Amino acid sequence: MTICHFFLQGRCRFGERCWNEHPRGGGRPAPAPPPSQGTGRGGWGGHNQRYTSVVQPSNFSKPSTWGGSRNDGKAFFGSSDYGAPGSGNKSSGFSQNRFSALNSEQNIVSDYRDEEEKLLEGIIKDMEVWESSGQWMFSCYSPMKEKPNISGFPDFSPEELHLEYYNCRANNNIQNYINSVQQLINQSRNRLLELKTLNASTKVALVSELKNAVNQPLPTFGFGQQPPTFGSSSFPLSSNSSRSANNFSFNSNTGFVSSSSGSTTAFGTPSTVPDSSALDVTSSSRSAHSIGFGSQPALSAASFSFKKPETASGFGASGFSGFGSSSVVNSSNTTSFPAFGAVNAAAAVPASESGNSLFGQSVSAFGYNVAPAPPAATSSITSDKLFTPKTDLSAEDLKQFEAKKFMLGKIPLKPPPIELLNV
Amino acid sequence: MSLFGSTSGFGTGGTSMFGSTATDNHNPMKDIEVTSPPDDSIGCLAFSPLTLPGNFLIAGSWANDVRCWEVQDNGQTIPKAQQMHTGPVLDVCWSDDGSKVFTASCDKTAKMWDLNSNQAIQIAQHEAPVKTVHWIKAPNYSCVMTGSWDKTLKFWDTRSPTPMMTLQLPERCYCADVVHPMAVVATAERGLIVYQLENQPSEFRRIESPLKHQHRCVAIFKDKVNKPTGFALGSIEGRVAIHYINPPNPAKDNFTFKCHRSNGTNTSAPQDIYAVNGIAFHPAHGTLATVGSDGRFSFWDKDARTKLKTSEQLDQPISACCFNHNGNIFAYASSYDWSKGHEFYNPQKKNYIFLRNAAEELKPRNKK
Numbered sequence: 126m127t128i129c130h131f132f133l134q135g136r137c138r139f140g141e142r143c144w145n146e147h148p149r150g151g152g153r154p155a156p157a158p159p160p161s162q163g164t165g166r167g168g169w170g171g172h173n174q175r176y177t178s179v180v181q182p183s184n185f186s187k188p189s190t191w192g193g194s195r196n197d198g199k200a201f202f203g204s205s206d207y208g209a210p211g212s213g214n215k216s217s218g219f220s221q222n223r224f225s226a227l228n229s230e231q232n233i234v235s236d237y238r239d240e241e242e243k244l245l246e247g248i249i250k251d252m253e254v255w256e257s258s259g260q261w262m263f264s265c266y267s268p269m270k271e272k273p274n275i276s277g278f279p280d281f282s283p284e285e286l287h288l289e290y291y292n293c294r295a296n297n298n299i300q301n302y303i304n305s306v307q308q309l310i311n312q313s314r315n316r317l318l319e320l321k322t323l324n325a326s327t328k329v330a331l332v333s334e335l336k337n338a339v340n341q342p343l344p345t346f347g348f349g350q351q352p353p354t355f356g357s358s359s360f361p362l363s364s365n366s367s368r369s370a371n372n373f374s375f376n377s378n379t380g381f382v383s384s385s386s387g388s389t390t391a392f393g394t395p396s397t398v399p400d401s402s403a404l405d406v407t408s409s410s411r412s413a414h415s416i417g418f419g420s421q422p423a424l425s426a427a428s429f430s431f432k433k434p435e436t437a438s439g440f441g442a443s444g445f446s447g448f449g450s451s452s453v454v455n456s457s458n459t460t461s462f463p464a465f466g467a468v469n470a471a472a473a474v475p476a477s478e479s480g481n482s483l484f485g486q487s488v489s490a491f492g493y494n495v496a497p498a499p500p501a502a503t504s505s506i507t508s509d510k511l512f513t514p515k516t517d518l519s520a521e522d523l524k525q526f527e528a529k530k531f532m533l534g535k536i537p538l539k540p541p542p543i544e545l546l547n548v
Numbered sequence: 549m550s551l552f553g554s555t556s557g558f559g560t561g562g563t564s565m566f567g568s569t570a571t572d573n574h575n576p577m578k579d580i581e582v583t584s585p586p587d588d589s590i591g592c593l594a595f596s597p598l599t600l601p602g603n604f605l606i607a608g609s610w611a612n613d614v615r616c617w618e619v620q621d622n623g624q625t626i627p628k629a630q631q632m633h634t635g636p637v638l639d640v641c642w643s644d645d646g647s648k649v650f651t652a653s654c655d656k657t658a659k660m661w662d663l664n665s666n667q668a669i670q671i672a673q674h675e676a677p678v679k680t681v682h683w684i685k686a687p688n689y690s691c692v693m694t695g696s697w698d699k700t701l702k703f704w705d706t707r708s709p710t711p712m713m714t715l716q717l718p719e720r721c722y723c724a725d726v727v728h729p730m731a732v733v734a735t736a737e738r739g740l741i742v743y744q745l746e747n748q749p750s751e752f753r754r755i756e757s758p759l760k761h762q763h764r765c766v767a768i769f770k771d772k773v774n775k776p777t778g779f780a781l782g783s784i785e786g787r788v789a790i791h792y793i794n795p796p797n798p799a800k801d802n803f804t805f806k807c808h809r810s811n812g813t814n815t816s817a818p819q820d821i822y823a824v825n826g827i828a829f830h831p832a833h834g835t836l837a838t839v840g841s842d843g844r845f846s847f848w849d850k851d852a853r854t855k856l857k858t859s860e861q862l863d864q865p866i867s868a869c870c871f872n873h874n875g876n877i878f879a880y881a882s883s884y885d886w887s888k889g890h891e892f893y894n895p896q897k898k899n900y901i902f903l904r905n906a907a908e909e910l911k912p913r914n915k916k
Contacts, residue, residue, distance in 0.1 A: 285697070290893070
């Protein structure tokens, strides 16, 4: 019995006919379900009953943000939307729970858990679709409207990559481009797989990430703790929680600059310290910041593949190699979450408390998977240490922090001193 | 009313003659091809405003150039002029009087091109590529708004090298649109901000993104009395969200719809999902057009919530689109948008701009 997540949001179109479970006490803030045909129970008719009733004009009066395009039969927006998460397509739940109206035993606690579960289910579904659809790989992602972006998905537009290619081409440096893109792919791909096959630790991390950054308390769900209220704007939040990959700047000179640190972590949920499991998951993603554009060991240049090879795109020869083959040679790949630069240099740990500060003004350079890791990486910098006292920094480091931008090759590995942070 | 004439006459006219093989799919809709298209991917298109007699089309491309054509009523396109940047051109727009064209480029500058004198001067400077440029004409001021990957939005009086105003964005600017007095900017990490432009530009509201993935394009639409009232936002995930700023019933009025996906049936086969590269609203009818990486364009009626038409598939993605000032002409550019990475980049492949008569196909459906 899957819980109907539309019902939990108060907008299940099938109402009592729905084949997913509608837990009592799950909060029904919204419009009445569409008039059921015949009995008030969960529809004795055949499977088609579920669909025939869909073409009711009243249904369209409450389009949801996610499912609003559910195909109402007619030419409404073409492609069907039955793939909307939770609409019973998972596990062909047609045979399940048409008698949800009879089931009134759900207590509040399990409702909360189910809310999480359905969120996680939604995430899994989305990951599956993302993987199989061939859509743009380097995109941020959020499971639901008010949720923050999930960490681990840096956001890059095609134009940025396109430009980077041209720049590299002008410098005869295409190999660099290829390698860095390959890194990105691996990173995103791994994160996607991680989310698709949610194991316990990922789950915990994810849930805490999502919970902690919620700005609006879920209706009637307290999750046992006060969701932090961050004032009206949700933006500082979402930009915090996924400080992704702005440090992915190809170009050493200009860089996409002053990017926030740490490629993908969600450390920046301002008021909470991430729990340890979240740290585990995301710690490895902190990228190395000292960068050589020089030697690019080990990475295979091939396979910038967005999609599985069987499904060729319509644009000519499918030169894809599956992701499987590019299970790379990323020498940093000790954890399930390949670091963007292999080195857990804790430089510029992004755990910022304040809203939008670009913490540590870090890395204008791009963390390649450079096997010859910078020597200082072995230092015992842990993620706990957020700031370095000024005295601890070498003169060179201090100069770097004080400069407007980091210079390639000289990026400090230690976090910046608190005095230099302008918040 | 410019009679655009039948498309069949020029469908194959402008190009070389060997394009008649059966497998050539570069123009399945048999639309008019613009002569002398740019040599590299076309990133942006803009038609001249109403104030300029005739129709002039501007296109910015990844070959660092901006080209201008005159589009005549019989469909003929005449190349008029060209300007260069030192980096790919990402956005173009016209001033309200039709005398100047503003161009934004990866060389971190924006330029103002005076068409009469054919001179272009730099009017804006950023620290990262400039992704969007728009002309703002308010009763008490006029300026150019530039959005950049350096996470700032700057407003420029074209006579001064320093910006009139700088606003911080939460992330890199990915797309923007301006319809006075409203401006919308969509950034990376699903950022979405609405600005109001009366008196001086200021942030009006930050909006929680209705989409789950990266924002790609945005276009403002107006209500029946010609006031901007909301916007359409497209993402890389084949989805467009229609969002009203102050709707009577947000849950009802705001919605999203899927587009630019393969096999529209709900079979178990996974769909291919393509990015929405551009959205444009018909100036008269209020219906909208979307173009995607799948190489198709579609017309939609957002009030009736129906699809009006989908084109055949071109052999390249459609990277940009726009309507002319009265909505009779729909221009779309067929060129590679990098949606599949560098491996699919073929410098030899020709890029095209097509013009289509849009007067009939975009009429709204009667609401059921």
